[in-house]
Amino acid sequence: MVVEREKWQNNFSEWYNELIETAGIQDKRYPVKGMNIWLPYGLKIMKNIEKFIHEEMERTGHQEVLFPALIPETEFKKEAEHIAGFEGEVLWVTHAGLNPLDVKLILRPTSETAMYPMFALWIRSHADLPFKIYQIVNVYRYETKHTRPLIRVREISRFFEAHTAHDSFEDAERQIKEDLEIFDNLAKKLALPYIISKRPDWDKFPGAYYSLGAEVIMPDGRTLQIGTMHNYKQNFAKAYNIMYEKEDGTHDYVHQTTYGMSERLLAAVIAIHGDDRGMVLPPTIAPIQVVIVPIPKKDSPYDVFAYAREIAEELKLAGIRVHVDERDIRPGRKFYDWELKGVPLRIEVGPKDVEGQKAVFARRDTLEKFTIERAELVEKVRETLDAIMENLYVRAKEFLDSHIKRVDTLEEAKKVFEDRRGVVEIPWCGEESCGLEMEEILDAKMLGIPYPEETAKIEGKKCAHCGKEAKFIARFARTY
Numbered sequence: 001m002v003v004e005r006e007k008w009q010n011n012f013s014e015w016y017n018e019l020i021e022t023a024g025i026q027d028k029r030y031p032v033k034g035m036n037i038w039l040p041y042g043l044k045i046m047k048n049i050e051k052f053i054h055e056e057m058e059r060t061g062h063q064e065v066l067f068p069a070l071i072p073e074t075e076f077k078k079e080a081e082h083i084a085g086f087e088g089e090v091l092w093v094t095h096a097g098l099n100p101l102d103v104k105l106i107l108r109p110t111s112e113t114a115m116y117p118m119f120a121l122w123i124r125s126h127a128d129l130p131f132k133i134y135q136i137v138n139v140y141r142y143e144t145k146h147t148r149p150l151i152r153v154r155e156i157s158r159f160f161e162a163h164t165a166h167d168s169f170e171d172a173e174r175q176i177k178e179d180l181e182i183f184d185n186l187a188k189k190l191a192l193p194y195i196i197s198k199r200p201d202w203d204k205f206p207g208a209y210y211s212l213g214a215e216v217i218m219p220d221g222r223t224l225q226i227g228t229m230h231n232y233k234q235n236f237a238k239a240y241n242i243m244y245e246k247e248d249g250t251h252d253y254v255h256q257t258t259y260g261m262s263e264r265l266l267a268a269v270i271a272i273h274g275d276d277r278g279m280v281l282p283p284t285i286a287p288i289q290v291v292i293v294p295i296p297k298k299d300s301p302y303d304v305f306a307y308a309r310e311i312a313e314e315l316k317l318a319g320i321r322v323h324v325d326e327r328d329i330r331p332g333r334k335f336y337d338w339e340l341k342g343v344p345l346r347i348e349v350g351p352k353d354v355e356g357q358k359a360v361f362a363r364r365d366t367l368e369k370f371t372i373e374r375a376e377l378v379e380k381v382r383e384t385l386d387a388i389m390e391n392l393y394v395r396a397k398e399f400l401d402s403h404i405k406r407v408d409t410l411e412e413a414k415k416v417f418e419d420r421r422g423v424v425e426i427p428w429c430g431e432e433s434c435g436l437e438m439e440e441i442l443d444a445k446m447l448g449i450p451y452p453e454e455t456a457k458i459e460g461k462k463c464a465h466c467g468k469e470a471k472f473i474a475r476f477a478r479t480y
């Protein structure tokens with residue numbers, strides 16, 4: 001069954017902005033631009049996503065911490081590149097009451113400059129390494145580009161940041177690999193396929209040695225960066241004097257990495273799995289996995305409400321998040337509400353179903369309906385939720401794969417951006433000047449080269465811009 005996606009594809013931005021309100025995710029009417037209010041339903045979904053993050057952090061030996069949001073100017077200014085990268089968007093606290101502060105404070109845009117003076121105190125010996133902490137907090141970036149709920153906000157209120165310290169570059173590289181595994185596990189839970197690119201040097205995180213970006217392709221063909229991993233080498237350790245005593249008694253600076261994500265994960269889930277009726281939530285994170293809609297008939301001897309509650313009890317015992325909608329409104333209105341909110345599976349029960357001990361299943365992803373035997377209900381719910389999970393991933397993967405195109409020339413690349421956008425892969429000599437000029441010509445961003453780098457190498461091709469021997473495949477896209 002083809003799911004209606006007319007609106008979803010043709011006017012994604014309007015569809016998305018409307019859905020954030022109508023589905024009860026956030027309220028955008030807060031009187032500070034780029035700062036929105038999390039509504040109960042939206043926050044429940046975000047917390048379900050974070051449950052998986054906490055599980056992964058636990059599994060990989062990261063300790064959760066909580067740092068203050070305010071950072072003294074003196075600490076913020078210690079790493080030159082980092083400052084340069086953020087001074088245009090940090091928010092300052094300059095007064096306490098009527099009195100100016102003797103040391104101005106910034107609201108953290110990310111927490112390197114809050115954490116690393118403490119790393120210098122906490123990390124003393126090789127026995128303290130690898131040192132792995134994380135937090136999920138609100139951070140502030142006074143973005144000048146167009147703000148969008150969950151996607152580009154000025155208070156990133158569900159900012160996940162992991163910060164690690166290591167005794168060598170190699171161990172930091174091992175950490176980056178672990179971060180990619182963590183990300184992959186999380187993306188699977190969200191049924192989100194993605195690509196990893198190594199950012200070009202001119203677009204890496206301020207103060208990083210290199211940055212990796214995880215991108216999804218949104219319905220309008222633009223990419224959204226939903227995760228980043230950075231290898232800092234000893235750049236920050238030298239700026240913050242984070243040293244440790246080696247086994248041979250000598251001292252050295254630690255190597256560091258960071259890994260960041262945010263509420264963009266939810267934006268990607270909403271955008272990529274949604275359709276014209278609203279959200280389609282993966283059962284893994286849906287606050288309500290099954291909604292039961294009783295369909296009473298006047299003067300019928302069968303009590304559909306009791307039947308619905310009995311089914312709900314059995315599902316609850318089986319660990320399914322279920323809700324019975326007993327509101328006194330037309331069933332059609334109930335269907336509309338729960339489809340908008342993306343509840344993966346609806347069960348309808350009328351008098352005939354009570355009489356025959358059956359129930360009608362309505363899948364949110366394919367909109368198909370089918371009748372099942374009451375006796376098999378729990379089993380069928382589990383099967384159907386798994387099938388929905390699988391289908392959401394397959395559908396999203398088809399979209400992603402069909403929107404990545406490898407071409408040889410800039411002309412072909414321009415054509416791709418004209419009709420469907422997505423990611424274009426082009427032979428590149430590896431020179432920064434060429435890369436920057438190709439961004440100009442294509443009016444697109446270079447996401448970087450495929451990662452791991454072995455998959456980025458090509459032979460026998462000419463750079464699409466300068467004609468010299470191409471060394472890598474370079475990815476370009478219109479981005480959020």
Ligand SMILES: Nc1ncnc2c1ncn2[C@@H]1O[C@H](COS(=O)(=O)NC(=O)[C@@H](N)CS)[C@@H](O)[C@H]1O
Pocket residue numbers: 109110111112141143150151152153154156160161162205225226227228230258259260261262263264
């Ligand atoms: N304005 C924003 N609104 C929503 N999410 C954002 C915004 N800016 C960045 N993010 C998300 O936050 C993630 C981490 O941000 S970052 O700048 O790339 N990396 C850092 O800040 C590093 N310190 C790792 S925590 C990004 O991958 C992106 O998914």
